[in-house]
Amino acid sequence: PTVLATIHKFPSLEPSHFEAFPSTFLHAPLRRDILHRAVIFEGDCHRFGLASTKTRREIHGSGHKLRPQKGTGRARLGDKSSPMLRGGAVAHGPRPRDFATRLPRKMYDMAWRNALSYRYRRGQLVVVEGELEMAEPDKGLALSVLRAHGWGNEGGRSLLITRFERYNLKKAMAELGAEGRVLTVGEVDVKDLLEMGRIVIEKEALLHFQEEHSEE
Amino acid sequence: MAIARPSPSLKFLLPGLFLGPVRHQQSRSASIVSDLRNVASSYNKRIRRGRGPSSGKGKTSGRGHKGQKQHGKVPAGFEGGQTPIAIVHGPRGWDNKYSETMSPLNLDRLQSWIDQGRIDPTKPITLKELVDSRCLHGIKDGVKILARGKEELKTPIDITVSRASKEAIKAIEAAGGKVVTRYFTKDGIKSIVYPHLFKTPRRLANPTARKDIEYYRDPDHRGYLSHTVTEGESPSLFWKIPGPSKVGAGPQNKGAGAAQKKAKEENRLF
Numbered sequence: 023p024t025v026l027a028t029i030h031k032f033p034s035l036e037p038s039h040f041e042a043f044p045s046t047f048l049h050a051p052l053r054r055d056i057l058h059r060a061v062i063f064e065g066d067c068h069r070f071g072l073a074s075t076k077t078r079r080e081i082h083g084s085g086h087k088l089r090p091q092k093g094t095g096r097a098r099l100g101d102k103s104s105p106m107l108r109g110g111a112v113a114h115g116p117r118p119r120d121f122a123t124r125l126p127r128k129m130y131d132m133a134w135r136n137a138l139s140y141r142y143r144r145g146q147l148v149v150v151e152g153e154l155e156m157a158e159p160d161k162g163l164a165l166s167v168l169r170a171h172g173w174g175n176e177g178g179r180s181l182l183i184t185r186f187e188r189y190n191l192k193k194a195m196a197e198l199g200a201e202g203r204v205l206t207v208g209e210v211d212v213k214d215l216l217e218m219g220r221i222v223i224e225k226e227a228l229l230h231f232q233e234e235h236s237e238e
Numbered sequence: 239m240a241i242a243r244p245s246p247s248l249k250f251l252l253p254g255l256f257l258g259p260v261r262h263q264q265s266r267s268a269s270i271v272s273d274l275r276n277v278a279s280s281y282n283k284r285i286r287r288g289r290g291p292s293s294g295k296g297k298t299s300g301r302g303h304k305g306q307k308q309h310g311k312v313p314a315g316f317e318g319g320q321t322p323i324a325i326v327h328g329p330r331g332w333d334n335k336y337s338e339t340m341s342p343l344n345l346d347r348l349q350s351w352i353d354q355g356r357i358d359p360t361k362p363i364t365l366k367e368l369v370d371s372r373c374l375h376g377i378k379d380g381v382k383i384l385a386r387g388k389e390e391l392k393t394p395i396d397i398t399v400s401r402a403s404k405e406a407i408k409a410i411e412a413a414g415g416k417v418v419t420r421y422f423t424k425d426g427i428k429s430i431v432y433p434h435l436f437k438t439p440r441r442l443a444n445p446t447a448r449k450d451i452e453y454y455r456d457p458d459h460r461g462y463l464s465h466t467v468t469e470g471e472s473p474s475l476f477w478k479i480p481g482p483s484k485v486g487a488g489p490q491n492k493g494a495g496a497a498q499k500k501a502k503e504e505n506r507l508f
Contacts, residue, residue: 218269
């Protein structure tokens with residue numbers, strides 16, 4: 023079974039024609055748990071994991087024993103870098119490490135299809151034919167296009183997905199982070215697909231997603 | 239928006255006013271990203287020991303009072319040097335390496351698979367369909383169909399497996415289906431379930447062991463060899479059904495019998 027998606031002209035957004043997509047791609051039933059797993063997986067992989075503390079071997083200082091083991095009437099002490107002491111090391115503190123987790127490829131693909139289906143069902147997937155590109159790298163021009171369609175901040179912001187890098191659009195939208203975001207197909211994550219008010223995607227980009235993330 | 243609920247005492251006096259449990263207002267956030275969660279069974283309470291009484295694992299942290307086990311550990315089964323009970327008694331029984339483990343398949347699971355559309359009841363159900371649709375996780379020495387959830391089976395099916403329980407046979411035939419039990423060897427199962435591993439098509443073996451031959455000759459088991467059992471013959475290869483003796487033996491054949499006996503006598507060596 024297939025579902026129909028309206029393909030629009032850009033920037034007028036005049037409906038051009040319908041195209042059929044498999045319902046497993048754009049009309050899959052919502053799997054909140056799979057989306058959750060994919061978003062957490064992406065978050066884990068994006069972590070830098072740079073938090074670092076010094077162990078008692080790394081703290082500056084010698085290993086000389088601060089006071090005799092017995093006879094002073096006070097607690098026994100070794101060297102100055104003990105975690106018990108002020109100025110000493112952190113015991114079991116964070117170390118730079120890799121937080122990446124793994125997720126089965128088919129699960130990730132399913133999450134991708136699920137995210138697009140979620141958008142499609144809400145009418146938040148706007149498919150555009152040709153290139154999503156501005157005539158000039160002009161911020162005001164981009165802003166006027168977004169305002170005209172209610173795609174900007176007032177409409178919950180938009181994610182513009184292009185098949186290849188569109189120089190003018192990227193430059194125009196560079197300072198319009200509050201209105202939306204531009205990404206190429208390789209830069210998109212499942213989280214990005216779910217975040218903003220809508221997705222405006224080039225038809226070629228959507229077909230690329232279909233090729234990459236279909237059930238096969 | 240909370241729905242006003244009458245107090246418990248009034249519930250009985252005014253049954254019409256009982257509106258049921260209060261339903262929480264659905265909250266809708268700007269994006270689903272703030273409302274993503276995994277299935278409930280994937281969340282497990284983390285046990286942090288020694289962090290206060292309310293956690294349930296405070297103070298002694300689940301170790302009890304004093305003793306070697308609170309301060310350290312004791313090997314499992316160790317009795318302080320006394321010969322452990324497992325060594326005193328010795329091993330129990332033995333493992334029969336010739337026993338066959340049948341993978342069970344219950345009727346409730348089969349019906350569920352048919353309802354989900356994972357198995358097509360209009361086509362014959364073989365071991366391949368069961369494995370490919372993951373109705374069975376894998377097949378050991380064979381498949382036995384069992385009758386858990388027999389009331390749920392409503393679809394007529396045509397199924398061939400290694401063995402079938404009495405109740406399962408009854409339930410399948412009550413639903414209008416057909417069950418046939420057939421002898422499968424491990425290689426036979428492999429050739430059915432993974433035919434792409436074989437360059438040439440394989441024929442299936444027939445039973446050679448007496449126990450297996452008798453099983454598949456029995457019409458009560460819906461065995462595929464039950465058609466070879468003539469009327470008045472029992473499926474057993476040894477035991478005969480008591481009653482009238484061999485068909486054909488009687489006064490009419492006395493002449494033929496006498497001729498046979500004479501031929502035997504002529505042939506005797508001593």
